[in-house]
Amino acid sequence: MPALHERLVPVYEEVVKRNPGEVEFHQAVWEVLESLHPVVVRHPEYADAEIIRRMCEPERQIIFRVPWVDDRGRVQLNRGFRVEFNSALGPYKGGLRFHPSVYLGIIKFLGFEQIFKNSLTGMPIGGAKGGADFDPKGRSDAEVMRFCQSFMTELYRHLGEHTDVPAGDIGVGAREIGYLFGQYKRITNRYESGVLTGKGLTWGGAQVRREATGYGLVFFVDEILRTRGDSFDGKTVVVSGSGNVAVYAIAKVQQLGGRVIACSDSDGYVVDEAGIDFDLLHEIKIERRGRISDYAAKRGSGATYVSGAGIWQVPCDIALPCATQNELDDVGAASLIRNGCRVVAEGANMPTTPAAIRMLAEAGVAFAPGKAANAGGVATSALEMQQNASRDSWTFEYTEKRLAEIMRSIHERCLVTAEAYGSPGNYVVGANIAGFIQVADAMLALGVI
Numbered sequence: 001m002p003a004l005h006e007r008l009v010p011v012y013e014e015v016v017k018r019n020p021g022e023v024e025f026h027q028a029v030w031e032v033l034e035s036l037h038p039v040v041v042r043h044p045e046y047a048d049a050e051i052i053r054r055m056c057e058p059e060r061q062i063i064f065r066v067p068w069v070d071d072r073g074r075v076q077l078n079r080g081f082r083v084e085f086n087s088a089l090g091p092y093k094g095g096l097r098f099h100p101s102v103y104l105g106i107i108k109f110l111g112f113e114q115i116f117k118n119s120l121t122g123m124p125i126g127g128a129k130g131g132a133d134f135d136p137k138g139r140s141d142a143e144v145m146r147f148c149q150s151f152m153t154e155l156y157r158h159l160g161e162h163t164d165v166p167a168g169d170i171g172v173g174a175r176e177i178g179y180l181f182g183q184y185k186r187i188t189n190r191y192e193s194g195v196l197t198g199k200g201l202t203w204g205g206a207q208v209r210r211e212a213t214g215y216g217l218v219f220f221v222d223e224i225l226r227t228r229g230d231s232f233d234g235k236t237v238v239v240s241g242s243g244n245v246a247v248y249a250i251a252k253v254q255q256l257g258g259r260v261i262a263c264s265d266s267d268g269y270v271v272d273e274a275g276i277d278f279d280l281l282h283e284i285k286i287e288r289r290g291r292i293s294d295y296a297a298k299r300g301s302g303a304t305y306v307s308g309a310g311i312w313q314v315p316c317d318i319a320l321p322c323a324t325q326n327e328l329d330d331v332g333a334a335s336l337i338r339n340g341c342r343v344v345a346e347g348a349n350m351p352t353t354p355a356a357i358r359m360l361a362e363a364g365v366a367f368a369p370g371k372a373a374n375a376g377g378v379a380t381s382a383l384e385m386q387q388n389a390s391r392d393s394w395t396f397e398y399t400e401k402r403l404a405e406i407m408r409s410i411h412e413r414c415l416v417t418a419e420a421y422g423s424p425g426n427y428v429v430g431a432n433i434a435g436f437i438q439v440a441d442a443m444l445a446l447g448v449i
């Protein structure tokens with residue numbers, strides 16, 4: 001591992017000591033601290049005021065019991081989390097994840113990344129993340145509803161449109177947001193539409209929010225290509241996952257003239273050289289909550305299903321990891337490089353391991369970190385809050401235009417900052433430093449709080 005600036009070594013050591021076993025959180029902190037070397041040299045005032053150290057400690061961590069009754073009348077028990085990391089720029093904002101792998105370390109890594117991502121959007125939102133070790137897969141709608149109601153029965157007291165505004169993430173889509181919002185409304189007796197984002201269009205939701213993370217990711221890649229005098233036209237693209245982010249990334253790549261030839265779920269992946277049939281994928285994965293193997297079965301001889309990991313073995317020009325953390329490792333990166341991939345952009349949060357990032361950089365592959373490339377989701381959530389606050393609703397076209405402008409501006413900020421701090425073209429350095437400085441300046445102004 002490359003060395004950290006000497007003033008950051010004790011910060012990292014303290015994070016590891018105070019948060020034992022939370023390896024994903026350690027990884028997320030390391031990635032940011034590594035980028036901050038030139039900032040510490042140029043701006044010792046941040047370290048003098050312990051800004052970086054304070055930023056690594058959440059403002060508040062809430063852990064709670066979530067009991068609920070399943071369809072057979074048995075009591076089930078899960079653990080809920082909300083980590084309110086940093087509110088220097090605005091109310092806490094960040095999604096909820098329902099997945100059996102969720103524990104405090106996952107929520108902290110996501111909440112920590114969210115601070116810098118939200119800052120990069122230029123919107124007035126702080127960073128947070130939450131969730132539970134609940135698995136919605138295989139549960140009936142009634143079970144999911146009872147779980148969400150129990151979860152919100154504790155969480156509601158920590159939320160508010162000026163306090164903390166959650167959204168979706170893995171395992172939390174429109175259905176779960178509906179049940180959560182319903183329970184919030186019932187307990188508080190307030191139709192506080194700005195308290196959750198990702199709502200349905202008829203009850204306070206914003207156009208394009210559903211599509212925003214995937215669309216935003218592709219707008220960001222389009223900018224990368226444009227700076228290289230290139231475009232999506234005729235490019236082959238591999239997208240991992242087939243959830244909210246992946247599906248709408250696939251749609252936008254196709255609109256811009258690219259061909260997505262593979263996508264996946266946690267069981268396996270499908271290769272379809274003719275290009276993924278978006279309508280079929282949408283029907284199976286989004287409408288029916290089916291498996292990606294069903295896609296191959298329905299599509300017929302044109303598509304091949306392969307069980308297990310290995311999607312990065314499929315040759316492509318552009319790779320978009322859109323499933324989960326650490327899904328693209330050194331073996332996957334080696335294969336992408338060998339097959340001539342030119343751009344990797346993260347739709348998921350921290351899907352690329354540190355070793356894989358280093359290999360891609362050394363091979364000259366353009367690499368866009370999730371903090372910047374997938375920020376379109378939370379940015380559009382902030383647009384949803386804006387519409388809720390003013391009792392307004394914008395058209396799809398106008399909202400998509402705003403999203404595209406935000407992604408262009410994030411891209412520009414990354415490039416300008418990377419150049420200013422001596423790493424031209426390095427999106428990781430640009431995103432981490434640009435995101436950090438805005439929050440750090442706000443924390444300096446707000447005093448020791």
Ligand code: NDP
Binds near residue numbers: 244374375378
């Ligand atoms: P969804 O739950 O809608 O979809 C997740 C997808 O990833 C599913 O297809 C799932 O497959 C797949 N997946 C999960 N684990 C693995 C694995 N180990 N290997 C292969 N595939 C896997 O979640 P989202 O699309 O909302 O989120 C995806 C990623 O994007 C996450 O990292 C999330 O934090 C990030 N993100 C999401 C945003 C949003 O707006 N939703 C915003 C910014 C980032 P299966 O069905 O088998 O579980």
